[in-house]
Amino acid sequence: MKRLLILILLCFSLVLSADARMSLMQLTAGPSTAGPSCNISQQIEDQAPSNSQAVGATSVNYYASKFTYNGTTGKHICKMTLWMKKTGAPTDNYYVAIWGHNAGDYPEDDDVIGTSDPLLSSTVPTDANSPVTITFSTPTGPLSNGTDYWVVLSRPDVINSDNILHWEQVNDAEPEPERTCWSNNSGASWTYLYALTGKYELISE
Numbered sequence: 001m002k003r004l005l006i007l008i009l010l011c012f013s014l015v016l017s018a019d020a021r022m023s024l025m026q027l028t029a030g031p032s033t034a035g036p037s038c039n040i041s042q043q044i045e046d047q048a049p050s051n052s053q054a055v056g057a058t059s060v061n062y063y064a065s066k067f068t069y070n071g072t073t074g075k076h077i078c079k080m081t082l083w084m085k086k087t088g089a090p091t092d093n094y095y096v097a098i099w100g101h102n103a104g105d106y107p108e109d110d111d112v113i114g115t116s117d118p119l120l121s122s123t124v125p126t127d128a129n130s131p132v133t134i135t136f137s138t139p140t141g142p143l144s145n146g147t148d149y150w151v152v153l154s155r156p157d158v159i160n161s162d163n164i165l166h167w168e169q170v171n172d173a174e175p176e177p178e179r180t181c182w183s184n185n186s187g188a189s190w191t192y193l194y195a196l197t198g199k200y201e202l203i204s205e
Contacts (some may be wrong), residue, residue, distance in 0.1 A: 037205065038078035038135070042071030042143075044201040045176060049083065049129050049168035051196060053180070055094070056155030057164050062183035064099070064107045064150045064190065065169075065198035067176060069143045075204035077114055078139040082153065083199035085128045088163035090121035094155050096134050099187070101148035106181055106190040113149075114140030121165050129168050133203075148177065151200050156186060169196040 045067070055063045080096050095118060100111030116134040124132055143149065153167055171178065176197045181190045 038203055040075075040204045042075055042077070042202045042204050043067070043069065044081075045170065045197055045199055046083065046131075046201065047170045047172065047199070049199060050171045051169045051194070052085070052128070052166040053169060053193075053196075053198070054087075054161070054164050054166050055153050056159055057161035058159065059184040060182045061156060061159065062152060062154045062187050063167065063193075063198075064152045064181050064183070065167075065196075065200070066101070066105075066148060066150050066179040067197070067200070068148050069145055069202075071143065071145065071202060071204070073145040074142040076139040076142060077202050077204055078136050079133055079203035080116065080136070080151070081131050081133045081201040081203065082151075083129050083168040084124050084132050085130055085166050085168070086121060086124040086126055086164065087166065088160075090124075090158075090160065090163035090165060092121055092155065092158040092160075093118035094121055094153060094165055095119065096136075097152045097154070098140050099150045099152050101150065105179065105192075107150040107152060107187060109187050109189075112152075114138055121163075124165055129199075131201075151198060152187065153198070154186075168199045169194070170199060171196050 096116040098114040099107035102108040115138045117137045
C-alpha cells in the first residue's frame, strides 16, 4: 500500500513538472508577431461594366479613376481588387496605387499614398470583367471619410497595343464622382478622358 501511494505521488509530481515546463515555454515565446488580416471591404464599385480602358497600348501609360472615400476613417488600404481582362499575351508588370487629389480635379503628382506589389500581367484572366486582387507592398496612410482620392493603374515599362490589360468601367456609379483621366508622362500631368468610374474594391486590415 505504501509503495502504491509513493508511485501515485511520483506520477503527480511528473505531471506538475510537465505543466510547469509548458507554462515557461508560453511565457518565453512572447506575443504572436502575426499582423492583422487584410480582408475588410471598405468600399466597392462592382456594377456591370459599360466600357473598358486599355492601359499601356500607346504613350498613355497611366490611367486614373477618382473616388470619394466612404469607408471607415483611419483605415489603411492594404489590398485592392480591380476588374480587368487581358488581350494577347502580356508578360510585363503593371502597378496599382492610390494618389491624393489635386484641386484642379486630377491626381496629385507628388502625393502617392499607397502602392501595390507588381501585378504580373500574364496572370490576369482573358475573361471580361474578372476581379483581380493586388496586395499593397506599401499600404496607404489612414484615409478620411468624404475625401477625394484616385486609383491609378500604370504600365511604366512597356508600350504594346497587342498584349495589354484593360480596366473595366461603369457610367452609373452614383454617388461616385465618375471622372477618369490619363497621363503619358508617368503622372507629371493629366488629361481628362471620360465621365466613368473604374471598377474597384478597397480592402483594409
